[in-house]
Amino acid sequence: MNIPVYLDNNATTPMDPRVLEAMIPYFTQKFGNAASRNHHFGWVAEEAVDYAREQVAKLIGANEKEIIFTSGATESDNLAIKGIFEMYKEKGNHIITAVTEHKAVLDTCKHLEKLGAKVTYLPVKEDGLVDLEQLEAAMTPETILVSIMYGNNEIGVIQPVKEIAAIAHKHGALFMTDATQAVGKIPVDVNADGIDLLALSAHKMYGPKGVGALYVRRKGPRVKVTAQMDGGGHERGMRSGTLNVPGIVGLGKACELARLEMDSEAARLSQLRDKLQASLTELEESYVNGNVEHRLPHVANISFKYVEGEGLMMAMKDLAVSSGSACTSASLEPSYVLKSLGLSDDLAHSSIRFGLGRFTTEEEVDYAIEVTKKAVNHLRELSPLWEMFKEGIDLNSIEWAEH
């Protein structure tokens, strides 16, 4: 077992050596520009890109002509939302999204608000899922786009995308989903799910950083986005810029591996995750955040009441995890995702996200359980809130001096 143990696979994943192997020739021998249509080097690169396009398309049940390569999911989100807003201006200016979306979606929407967009930020239920009735009620004749993520990056909940897509389509709007955390982990099918646009990223599924894709539906309906990057007219004019051939090859390989190994891998990871979760919730006053049924197989977000997340992570220094506490930021504001579930600030400060991955072993999970339990108990010994709780004092009855 290698120390420190990496359990932050929602932030990024290590690259699979098989992906690296596929990429290497495209840095040195096969270095051609995929847009060089008049010589061998260009053809080899173009062929590799075409093959990767098929590999990506196959993972999400799409046609390869519907895949636009980008620099990652953030760019894909920007291209989709800004591109739809510009392209469908005539039809309307209303976009619906949810408060738990990634900043790449939320901040793009905020940007468009300055340009005249009307944006509805749907709240979520206590379990992190969008309320379909609220979505339906928010739809207007001006609604051009509904953008709801597939799986959440902090708590792992999976939104009812099929139902959301149906509501969007019923009212004549397009449905876009940021599926960065879901693609490659659970079955995602753009046709079965009714997805019109989908953002994905390579580095969340054991591929390289700096490359991703946007799926744009070509049939029923034919969706168009205006380019946000002007230049040579690559990617059917939707995304100019010389293609990152090695990165794209890596993305393709990562998609292929994820597709072939998804079933066994999801079963293995959810079993390990459940073990971790069951052991850690044996600790008093620990709570799992988000819906536990509709959830990605490799994520568990747990709040340990009366201990502070960043302090906790310091006690778990040989364990790489992530906390909902944002004590290091100037704002001192804890996770907006956890707060939107209705969690009090103190519980949000007390949360830890465990993200398992392809290379996580049972031994590492056992180690994580041991280290976390020890750290929580250590910090509770130090915690005045824990002492008060044990004495039966209601913390809400105390007048705290907010600072």
Place this chain on the structure above:
Amino acid sequence: MAYSDKVIDHYTNPRNVGTLDKASNQVGTGLVGAPECGDVMRLQIQVDDNNVITDAKFKTFGCGSAIASSSLATEWLKGKSIDEAMTIDNMDIVEELALPPVKIHCSVLAEDAIKAAINDYRVKNGLAPIETEKSHH
């Protein structure tokens, strides 16, 4: 963010963790911060008849720097008179622990906790609370 060795030392081996009898007239208790902000410190002092602090204990809910700041404060308090203790400044803590700018609020909280504990002791013993000269918040 990398923590300084001193923060790690106080965090790993916190000094004077514990609880004194808050009902005793010889004990002053300061409870500052708020759970919503991710920091709560409770600092207690035991004071003898000559107004000298003979013991100090803390418990802190917060990040490593908050725990280290309060641990350090208890070390500094022991043996000081309550008047001397009043002069401990948050910037002394920042310097000793090499806290980065984003963690200065942890030292501020420790200073507030010291002053709150002293004033609790003063009020219990019929002395007027001392107005703190600067307001941090």
